[in-house]
Amino acid sequence: MDISVTYGDEEVAAAAEPALRKLVGDGVPQALAAGDPSLWGPEAKEEAKIRLGWLKLPAASRELLPEITALAERVRAAGLDHVVLAGMGGSSLASEVICATFDVPLTVLDTTDPGQLRRALADRLERTVVVVSSKSGTTIETDAHLRIYEQAFRDAGIDPAGRVVVVTDPGSPLEQVAAEAGYPVVRADPHVGGRYSALSAFGLVPSALAGADVARLLGQAEEARALLGSGSAQDDPGLALGAAIGAAALAGRDKLLLDDSLSPINGLPDWAEQLIAESTGKQGRGVLPVAGIDPTGAPDELVVGIDTDGDVEVRGPLGAQFLIWEYATAVAGRLLGVNPFDQPNVTESKENTARILAAAGAGPLPAGAPALVDGPVEVYGELPGNATDLPGVLTALLSDIPSRGYLAVLAYLDRDAAFDVPVPEDASFEEITDIWAAHDPASLQGLLSIRTDRPVTFGWGPRFLHSTGQYHKGGPQNGVFLQITGAVGDDVEVPGRPYTLGRLQLAQALGDRDALHQRGRPVVRLHLTDREAGVRHLLTAAREV
């Protein structure tokens, strides 16, 4: 198995070399591999003591395999072949990559979009098993998904007890819910944080139920584990990657472009984004992960290729990649002087959302009045550059990006809606992908990024709140933010809760807007009064210079 990290750029190699010498001189590789919690300073030590379990997972998770295999056999024997995973951030990102890479189908719910939820509910409910994953057992989106599925099963005359599987930490409120409802529970290792949990029950259970070969994944990770801690950059891929990321960031190359274009792994940048952003983006420091765009050659850019050429290249199968990136992130955290295991600013938006919902009661949410209406798109917030139309808003936002800053596009929409658009029967593959792209809000990232040398990131809300959202609020304050929300036609009730999904979704956008405003960041919200027409209008506006 080729598991390696190599430097393809002399400047990166030159920056990493003294960092490597210092790390080795301080005994960091051996100490990290042995699980020493003091490596990130006295303030981080208490947390690090209960956050280094991921180093043992390649071997330790094998103990879970009999339990997971038995569960998978039961699910298959019951004829349940539609696996739905309800989980946010670290409780779904890894499984999504594992299933996409092992080419087994998994429906991931990390959204509050009513349309996306309705599509999942309408899909083979009679053959569905729902894995409800939450480390804390308190995440609002996951709670909503569980309640909605329980109701849907009951309405269809199906006992939820045979359809729900819970993955959570021992003693969490969700474990209690599961015990009362009679759901099987797989307990995860509480000494592993959410974004480091790919090789724990969180990554393995949904993937195994969906049919992925998780024993093979662990075997790949075990091979990588044997290479960590040697203390030599040539032999230790985690050390080499961490030193490069940390040293490059300290030298000003703190925008990490993830390029996986030649990799057989499907979707690793979306997982790595959370790991890097939540681990490093705090105290005004951090590395901004950027997925989905081509390098521009800007001086603050570091291109890391996954099985692909780059300033740094990381080679290895998926299980190895998970572990190498985790170890590298811990090393980079030490170089940057941050605690790589906390996420101090994630709660701000959550608290704002809760406050907004509570204050509104049954009345309207405080969305304000649009500053501008351009066809099916309403513009909320302070108009950048006194723009008078949508193309003007986008152009002004791009020119407002500070010299070392970035634009984050945050779409609180249905991420699969574009694929529902009817395509002509005789359309070629290229024609079909063109039609999808013309209806996909994510296309905005490419259209805007070719107009600036600044990185343009794209995140689906509320998914990104559990990932890059930490960096937006805790990292360097040089982001410009473009939120997109949409009208809700057919909302979804959340049984037992005073909000619908659509209301929660809008409150989440407003809550994050407030958290960004509190830091003085520019935020514009575009609201699509007709979602399909709005997306097309927006993409057209992005092309107008």
Ligand SMILES: O=P(O)(O)OC[C@H]1O[C@H](O)[C@H](O)[C@@H](O)[C@@H]1O
């Ligand atoms: O697994 P859960 O407790 O539901 O948490 C899911 C996610 O929630 C938070 O937003 C954290 O910032 C993430 O790191 C975590 O992965």
